Amino acid sequence: MDDRIRRHARVLVDHCTDVAPEDDVEIRAPTAAEDLVVALYEALGRRGARATTLWRNPRATRAYAREMDPDDYRPKEHRVAALAETDVVILIKGARNAAQTSDVDAAVGRAASRAKEPLLRERLDSRWVITQHPTPADAQRADLSTAAWRSLVYDAVDRDWAAMRERQAFVADRLADANEVRVVAGDDTGLRLDVAEMDAYNDAGRENMPGGEVATAPAVDGVEGEIRFDRPLRRGGREVEGIRLAFAEGRVVDSEAERGTDALDSLLETDEGARRVGELGIGTNEGVDRVTGNVLFDEKAAGTVHVALGDALSECVPEGRTGNESAVHADLIRDVSPDARIAFDGETVYRDGEFLIGDGGD
The missing domain is CATH 3.40.1830.10 (Thermophilic metalloprotease (M29))
Incomplete structure (x- = not known):
């Protein structure tokens, strides 16, 4: 063996x-x-x-x-x-x-x-x-x-997971303290997420192996704007490409796909929670250096963000707060290595695939 x-x-x-x-x-x-x-x-x-x-x-x-x-x-x-x-x-x-x-x-x-x-x-x-x-x-x-x-x-x-956890801790702490996250990429993505009083998840290979992300969950009605995903989604043996979603008051109000529209519509129709966001994650695993069509890897790739439709990450929803509930949790992935930035409470903390805080910044 x-x-x-x-x-x-x-x-x-x-x-x-x-x-x-x-x-x-x-x-x-x-x-x-x-x-x-x-x-x-x-x-x-x-x-x-x-x-x-x-x-x-x-x-x-x-x-x-x-x-x-x-x-x-x-x-x-x-x-x-x-x-x-x-x-x-x-x-x-x-x-x-x-x-x-x-x-x-x-x-x-x-x-x-x-x-x-x-x-x-x-x-x-x-x-x-x-x-x-x-x-x-x-x-x-x-x-x-x-x-x-x-x-x-x-x-x-096969990575040093303890070192990854330590390296990501500063970013996770900043995310846990944030009230708002904005993701801007190219001319087709501008998303705002209300994450006030939500926790952050420092994924160093516990529930997912490979691991490698920092994530949070938005308020149920706290997502506004549009985002286009340039990596494929695979559901039930079907592949969906070129997904674009528009959100208002936390809910998908418009959607389209270049390929696999029926599969996307089926996902959104699973239940009411399938039209809302359960997670925003930022990939950090440098061992994933290409698109594989496998969400477990693609969502962890350094230089990507992912938005999960459906059930909220329970680790990010503290007592007294409400996270989205759904029978599904579907991660959709966007490359943010070129022409992109992420801001916490108006401060740009990530630009073109690199963190500007923690080990990568001041």
């Missing part, structure tokens, strides 16, 4: 979730990620933890969804009960066919997302992490050879 897979597993068990001997651990993985699951079992065995694996089969998911009536979807109460007794959840991505569910009816996809919401809530109450195992299908989507894709994945994962 490639030793990079074992290092990946150790990062997930030691750094991301800090598994203890008494922990019950659930691994959700596609069969394409078998090597990483084996490496995780080695690491979990050394810890003395109890491990269970739920194998995901996109072919079976597609077959089921194509026969289901949307009205027949309901929460899986037995799974909710099991998650309530689970201490750690490790979710692994990795496709044999990245478009396997692309011909599932959009109404069925929305119904499935709504039915999964209780599972999402229960999982968020555990210690959890989502990660990527490199597969040939995902390499093709990134327009890379399998070897190059593996190198990109492991370079993004």
Whole structure:
């Protein structure tokens, strides 16, 4: 086995979730990620933890969804009960066919997302992490050879996460103190977000691996303006490109896409919260140096911002404040390395892909 897979597993068990001997651990993985699951079992065995694996089969998911009536979807109460007794959840991505569910009816996809919401809530109450195992299908989507894709994945994962957390702490503190964030890029993006009394998230590879972002959540009605996203969104095996959104009083009031309009409309129609913003994040991971078509990587790339439609980051919503609620959390990504700036309370803190505060400034 490639030793990079074992290092990946150790990062997930030691750094991301800090598994203890008494922990019950659930691994959700596609069969394409078998090597990483084996490496995780080695690491979990050394810890003395109890491990269970739920194998995901996109072919079976597609077959089921194509026969289901949307009205027949309901929460899986037995799974909710099991998650309530689970201490750690490790979710692994990795496709044999990245478009396997692309011909599932959009109404069925929305119904499935709504039915999964209780599972999402229960999982968020555990210690959890989502990660990527490199597969040939995902390499093709990134327009890379399998070897190059593996190198990109492991370079993004195998970093000094303690140093990253320390380096980002000053920016996160400034963001937590801010009342307003503005994002301006080119002539097609001008967005204002009310973040007063919200917290900030310093992501140094805990819930996401790879990590690498500083993020916050806006007030439910606190987003105004327009933004164009120049990196693709992938939902349910469908790709959406050239997305433009206009916001008023926190809600998407106009939307368009150069490709994949139906998939974008389906996302926005999931529930009322899908038209509102749950997160604004700034990518900081320099190990991601290209567009891959994989949101877990693209949203962390240094020189990008992302706006998530849907459920708010719970880490950023303190007691007494209200964050957006939705069955979805969809990250849309914008390159801000050229001709762009980000301001906190009127002060430009980021310009053309570089922070002007913290290690990068004064």
